[in-house]
Amino acid sequence: DVLLRLTFDNVCMVALGVDSGCLKPGLPEIPFAKSFEEATEMTTIRFLTPTAIWKAMRFLNIGPERRLKQSVLHVKDYADSVIKVRKAETALEGGEKSDLLSVIMRLKDEEGSPYSDKFLRDICINFILAGRDTSSVALSWFFWLLEQNPAVEEKILDEIHRIVAARESSKAEKEGSSKVVLTAEEVKKMEYLHAALSEALRLYPSVPVDHKE
Numbered sequence: 178d179v180l181l182r183l184t185f186d187n188v189c190m191v192a193l194g195v196d197s198g199c200l201k202p203g204l205p206e207i208p209f210a211k212s213f214e215e216a217t218e219m220t221t222i223r224f225l226t227p228t229a230i231w232k233a234m235r236f237l238n239i240g241p242e243r244r245l246k247q248s249v250l251h252v253k254d255y256a257d258s259v260i261k262v263r264k265a266e267t268a269l270e271g272g273e274k275s276d277l278l279s280v281i282m283r284l285k286d287e288e289g290s291p292y293s294d295k296f297l298r299d300i301c302i303n304f305i306l307a308g309r310d311t312s313s314v315a316l317s318w319f320f321w322l323l324e325q326n327p328a329v330e331e332k333i334l335d336e337i338h339r340i341v342a343a344r345e346s347s348k349a350e351k352e353g354s355s356k357v358v359l360t361a362e363e364v365k366k367m368e369y370l371h372a373a374l375s376e377a378l379r380l381y382p383s384v385p386v387d388h389k390e
């Protein structure tokens with residue numbers, strides 16, 4: 178649950194530039210996250226139900242299809258409201274943000290027109306969907322494997338300590354960087370951690386089958 182909350186907050190920040198707040202103290206229930214989860218679960222049910230049956234349920238608006246429709250509607254509404262607010266903010270303050278939504282809003286399509294709100298919404302929702310479960314499943318296996326392999330955990334901790342200790346203290350103070358917040362450059366130096374994560378993905382891939390192949 179905590180890792181799913183973590184990846185949901187992260188991917189929402191990357192896609193929409195908003196903190197969904199799943200990791201706030203007390204781990205509150207976030208309606209957007211709940212609807213996202215429900216939409217994912219109800220979609221999975223389609224794969225387990227004969228096509229004619231789920232299509233009939235969709236037509237009659239009953240069972241999981243009813244819940245799917247409601248949750249998808251809520252997810253879309255939430256994304257639409259974020260897009261609306263961002264457009265208003267951009268009109269007032271200009272566009273500096275670097276989340277996916279803000280970046281695509283500044284781009285133009287092949288005809289030189291801005292992308293439609295529906296396009297922006299679908300891209301962002303697809304991004305959240307692509308990043309959420311994949312990362313949380315990968316992290317769950319990663320920590321499970323670490324628990325089985327304390328020597329590996331020790332080496333990862335050593336690597337982190339070494340890289341944090343190598344910081345020039347004056348530079349760190351000037352930039353206000355904290356001991357617990359790593360910079361992108363520091364993370365890039367963590368080769369052992371990278372290898373351990375890759376090995377966890379090799380042993381327990383988050384996407385074991387490519388349905389498109």
Ligand code: HEM
Nearest residue numbers: 188191303304305307308309311312315378382383384389
């Ligand atoms: C352990 C983590 C992840 C794994 C194992 C993973 C795996 C994959 C795979 C197998 C594909 C399909 C590639 C293909 O069609 O050939 C894919 C597509 C994609 N991934 Fe990831 N991914 C991960 C994390 C993320 C994250 C964090 C994001 C975004 C922040 C992301 C965004 C996307 C997007 C946008 C696509 C394209 C989706 C589409 O074709 O509709 N992924 N990923």
